[in-house]
Amino acid sequence: MPDSSSLSRRTLVKGMGALPLAAALGNSGIVRAQNRTKVIVIGAGLSGLNAALLLEEQGVDVQVLEGRQRVGGRVLSHRDVPGNPESGGTSFAPGYARLMDACKRFNVGTIDVTPIVPFFNDRELVLDGKLVPKDQWPTHPRNPFPAALRQSTPWSYLNPVIGKNNPLKTADAWLDPANAKYDVSLHQWLTSLGISEDVIELCWNTNPNFGTTAHDVSAMMVLFGATFAMMQAQLGGRTFGYTAVGGNQAIPEAMANGLKTPVRFGCNVTGIRSTSSGTEVHCADGAVHKADFVISSLPMTVLRRVHLDPLPTGLKGLAINTLASQPVNMLHLVIKKPFWEEDGRNPNIFSDGLAGMVVAERKGRTPKEITSLTIWVRGRNATWMDTLEPKDAIAAIMDDFYRVRPAAKGKVEPKAYHSWYRDQFSAGDWAVWAPGQVTAFAGEVGKPLGRIHFCGEHTAVSNRGMEGAMESGERAAFEVLGLV
Ligand SMILES: Cc1cc2nc3c(=O)[nH]c(=O)nc-3n(C[C@H](O)[C@H](O)[C@H](O)COP(=O)(O)OP(=O)(O)OC[C@H]3O[C@@H](n4cnc5c(N)ncnc54)[C@H](O)[C@@H]3O)c2cc1C
Structure with a gap:
């Protein structure tokens, strides 16, 4: 040599x-x-x-x-926060055959997260820094949905649209040259289905799963993700998924x-x-x-x-x-007092602000017990956060969160922050295929x-x-x- x-x-x-x-x-x-x-x-x-x-x-x-x-x-559990919340790989489905097998072989216990899914899907909507009460949403000026669907929420509207129009029938069909025509921007594909700019902006660009906006991700990648999720749902039956004990x-x-x-x-x-x-x-x-x-x-x-x-x-x-790679930053808050009992609102939030998605972690003995809060910052917001040092990023996210939920002041404490892009061993989260x-x-x-x-x-x-x-x-x- x-x-x-x-x-x-x-x-x-x-x-x-x-x-x-x-x-x-x-x-x-x-x-x-x-x-x-x-x-x-x-x-x-x-x-x-x-x-x-x-x-x-x-x-x-x-x-x-x-x-x-x-x-x-990119699997990272915070053992210093109650309930060991995840900054990386969050849950896995029964159809994850290799991962399930590894759990069995190496004696790692699993926890069925199915009972917490209904709680996860219920969120407060925050637009332009203000909470939008559920009963006001159908007539709200920023509601972009067609008349029959104005009750839909921004976090649940696109998935059925993508599912209904998804041409990929098997999980590896994204690599089939016959499907090459879907390797265009998600924005282009959605607009070809008649989806409006306002819907794309609110439902995708605000908290994107892939890319910073619908312009820089291939529709093929989103369709692959949707096909995989659909197959996992079929394999899982009534079980949505698991996390590991510890x-x-x-x-x-x-x-x-x-x-x-x-x-x-x-x-x-x-x-x-x-x-x-x-x-x-x-x-x-x-x-x-x-x-x-x-x-x-x-x-x-x-x-x-x-x-x-x-x-x-x-x-x-x-x-x-x-x-x-996907820009995603995670901030975990320890709860000192349940502020949501004071302001009478759900701790979960979908927002077009910096604290884009607030998730009440339910990792206690019953699904009702909230063990910590996780704030997900994604897409353009995460890219912007990454120009700041962690302490300034945390302060900016917390400022945004407190503006929306003033009752939380003094009742939560930021405990762990992780920017996947600033982490030299990841330089981002999951791979994002551009058009x-x-x-x-x-x-x-x-x-x-x-x-x-x-x-x-x-x-x-x-x-x-x-x-x-x-x-x-x-x-x-x-x-x-x-x-x-
Ligand atoms: C916020 C978030 C949520 C997620 N949610 C889910 C989910 O719910 N379900 C799901 O299935 N997946 C989820 N994922 C994705 C999943 O965690 C990853 O796809 C998976 O863990 C990637 O594994 P990997 O081995 O490919 O890469 P990695 O886990 O990144 O492994 C690469 C390894 O290489 C090391 N390394 C990097 N650079 C160097 C270097 N220069 N020298 C030596 N070593 C180096 C790294 O430290 C790392 O240990 C999520 C990820 C994140 C971040």
């Missing part, structure tokens, strides 16, 4: 910014370790852990390298404990090289790890900061450098680059979220098993 220093300076400068260069080069003079394994898995999220477990089961020597000091990646992070923790070779923490990968005879993984602290093959689970927004040798070109290069990107390179994201293989939710074919991550880890493990 050629020495690290044989990388040409020109290639490196082209491939990455100046700061991590020395670390990626491995010529900083502090190459600390030369550990050789059969396979290195980068990232101890669900996808990487699933890949590592499957390989170990087949007798392959695997080392998982993780940049953080914890496992779970918080969902208990799942990746138990999976990591099931590994023979423990995860190595604090390995911030800055470079990956593949040659004809092996691979090198370079970390920010100067350590170099060697293996026959690498499986990278890094989201594209992170991977594009890592120096790859060979440089990814063509559609693979386009995918790594342009696939976006045209599905047809351009969805078939490429999971393909190997030399001896470097890829997993992660963004490479999943038939599943989304946590189950998509598990699916992708399985696929990458089988790819490598065929080679070792």
